[in-house]
Amino acid sequence: MRSVSLDTITEVVTKTVEGAGDARLKEILSVLVRHLHQIVEEARLTHQEWEYAVNFLWRAGQISDDSRQEFILLSDVLGVSSTVDLVNSANNASESSVLGPFYVTDPPGLPVGGDMIQGQPGQPVLVEGVIRAPDGTPLPGAVLDIWQNADNGLYDVQEADRDGYNLRCRMITDDRGAYRFTTVRAKPYTVPDDGPVGDLLRATGRHPWRPAHIHFRISKDGYRELITELFDSEDRYVDEDAVFGVRESLVADYTLTNDADEAARHGLPTPYLKVVHDFMLAPKG
């Protein structure tokens, strides 16, 4: 077709992706074209606005490098990452949540009951729970990668002068399916807001804060991997996460606890804070 109009352009462009050899690619591109055209039409986008949008994406590319992923951040603050999580989450497993940019592969091993505090400042917390199958059966041998920020609000990878790991570990559940570790209470922190995504947040009157959380990446042969977070119920940002990662089922209480024997076993002062949370994995297939 040589001539296109507003009535025909979506169909004309959609036809051009029909030759895609990959059926899934064809499906995704058709939906993409349809929605992109609809945005332009519905918002009656001007040339100037379109140019601004293209320049915004160009700036996102310019500020990105191996350790800064502005496009992922854009997806996060627009709720796209969380929508992908929600669309793909198994209904017979714990809810998933964003991975975030601070995950490091192959963190150092820590035995069940181990200490991640290592003398650093912060409020000591004992965190424990059981990894279970949907029917409640405990899962020994599940692998948990755990990471969080320190009392200064920073992840180890954000501290330029730090060598080595801090507040991250790999733990393998014991024969009762249990995990357990001592740590310091995580702090709320801001997503990077010195780039175009920060401009977007400011232009819409939004703040860049995420509520305090601990990240978990849990795997076990025969089960779907679970990437999730555990949030602090007392955090001031728990109802307004800048990246929409909070789910009611992932909000945990930090309970003031006075068990002298348990405190002694973990080298904790009394009283100490305790978080108990079980995670459920969905079988594969």
Ligand code: BEZ
């Ligand atoms: C995080 O949880 O570490 C995070 C997630 C999304 C954007 C920035 C940080």
Ligand code: FE
């Ligand atoms: Fe995080």
